[in-house]
Amino acid sequence: MALTNPMPMGPWKLTVYEQENFQGRRLEFTSACPNIMECGYDNIRSLKVECGAWVGYEHSSFCGQQFVLERGDYPCWASWSGSNAYHIERMTSFRPVCSANHKESKIIVFEGENFIGRQWEICDDYPSLQAMGWHNNEIGSMQVQSGAWVCYQYPGYRGYQYIMECDRHDGEYKHYREWGSHAQTFQIQSLRRIQQ
Amino acid sequence: MALTNPMPMGPWKLTVYEQENFQGRRLEFTSACPNIMECGYDNIRSLKVECGAWVGYEHSSFCGQQFVLERGDYPCWASWSGSNAYHIERMTSFRPVCSANHKESKIIVFEGENFIGRQWEICDDYPSLQAMGWHNNEIGSMQVQSGAWVCYQYPGYRGYQYIMECDRHDGEYKHYREWGSHAQTFQIQSLRRIQQ
Numbered sequence: 001m002a003l004t005n006p007m008p009m010g011p012w013k014l015t016v017y018e019q020e021n022f023q024g025r026r027l028e029f030t031s032a033c034p035n036i037m038e039c040g041y042d043n044i045r046s047l048k049v050e051c052g053a054w055v056g057y058e059h060s061s062f063c064g065q066q067f068v069l070e071r072g073d074y075p076c077w078a079s080w081s082g083s084n085a086y087h088i089e090r091m092t093s094f095r096p097v098c099s100a101n102h103k104e105s106k107i108i109v110f111e112g113e114n115f116i117g118r119q120w121e122i123c124d125d126y127p128s129l130q131a132m133g134w135h136n137n138e139i140g141s142m143q144v145q146s147g148a149w150v151c152y153q154y155p156g157y158r159g160y161q162y163i164m165e166c167d168r169h170d171g172e173y174k175h176y177r178e179w180g181s182h183a184q185t186f187q188i189q190s191l192r193r194i195q196q
Numbered sequence: 197m198a199l200t201n202p203m204p205m206g207p208w209k210l211t212v213y214e215q216e217n218f219q220g221r222r223l224e225f226t227s228a229c230p231n232i233m234e235c236g237y238d239n240i241r242s243l244k245v246e247c248g249a250w251v252g253y254e255h256s257s258f259c260g261q262q263f264v265l266e267r268g269d270y271p272c273w274a275s276w277s278g279s280n281a282y283h284i285e286r287m288t289s290f291r292p293v294c295s296a297n298h299k300e301s302k303i304i305v306f307e308g309e310n311f312i313g314r315q316w317e318i319c320d321d322y323p324s325l326q327a328m329g330w331h332n333n334e335i336g337s338m339q340v341q342s343g344a345w346v347c348y349q350y351p352g353y354r355g356y357q358y359i360m361e362c363d364r365h366d367g368e369y370k371h372y373r374e375w376g377s378h379a380q381t382f383q384i385q386s387l388r389r390i391q392q
Contacts, residue, residue: 070323072351072385073333079350082352127388128266128267153275154270158276158353190268196327
């Protein structure tokens with residue numbers, strides 16, 4: 001199975017497997033899948049990203065925990081989760097991500113929700129926001145001006161992942177409730193650009 | 197408790213806690229600790245890195261799983277592990293890491309063990325080695341020419357972590373057996389510089 005790709009950039013290609021270690025039935029995708037169960041799969045247990053950057057979701061219709069998926073092999077749930085905090089071994093939907101030219105990515109982070117308080121323009125990857133001067137372990141709101149970014153709960157790109165894109169929500173994420181249905185706090189301690 | 201720091205760079209400061217979420221007894225460190233049990237702790241369950249970059253180890257004397265620790269808050273084991281593959285919630289020893297000026301970090305990766313086969317000089321962070329042209333999901337050997345690096349089993353900085361430093365092993369890691377006692381394959385799919 002290979003769907004055509006409606007998106008301008010790309011191409012994208014992702015192969016999912018019903019079992020771990022690339023075993024069992026497989027399906028190839030070149031565009032978004034809102035519900036793998038409608039393809040006759042109860043779950044995805046391993047995958048290979050062959051082209052482009054993708055984001056996977058715990059639930060159907062792109063809801064629940066988010067997992068950034070860049071090119072490479074993912075033999076088990078742990079290989080894309082990176083979070084033990086809320087351990088549901090499930091990926092039900094996924095879609096391509098449009099990322100900008102790496103050097104043109106830009107995001108502005110704000111101390112408070114609704115784009116208030118101290119702000120800081122970021123154009124690079126930061127495994128520790130505090131190491132480069134951010135005053136605490138939280139970000140109140142964000143404006144993505146270019147590209148796609150992934151923010152993480154903990155330093156070193158660990159814990160819950162939040163995908164932020166300039167072409168979603170007009171790039172505006174003014175409260176953690178807009179980061180995703182799994183977000184429960186303002187805690188973000190590392191962030192980086194998503195590579196195509 | 198605060199030990200003096202014998203290392204030229206720094207300063208380094210890390211506070212460990214006996215319980216999760218920064219509860220229970222605490223100890224401050226500014227240099228290496230080869231065995232937390234000798235300080236009367238059975239384990240470390242949360243920590244805060246206040247200055248410098250550190251590496252934590254599963255076992256005493258800097259053995260077992262490795263965890264890069266950059267500035268920030270780590271409220272539980274999952275916040276520094278990032279790997280579910282081998283789930284032992286333990287950190288017994290840790291030490292500071294000397295990282296180069298970010299722009300001067302350099303590592304050469306080789307296709308085969310003992311520095312043979314295709315090679316490639318890396319001076320930047322790569323969440324996916326395959327996305328930028330590396331031919332498979334393995335690295336046979338590595339030479340760290342400057343700075344300190346962390347290599348990961350999976351794309352997007354996930355899975356087992358391997359800390360590679362120019363001032364250890366003469367910066368030469370010619371087989372996965374030299375990456376650490378937890379290394380069982382040549383699989384490396386992402387790597388990045390460690391920030392001070």
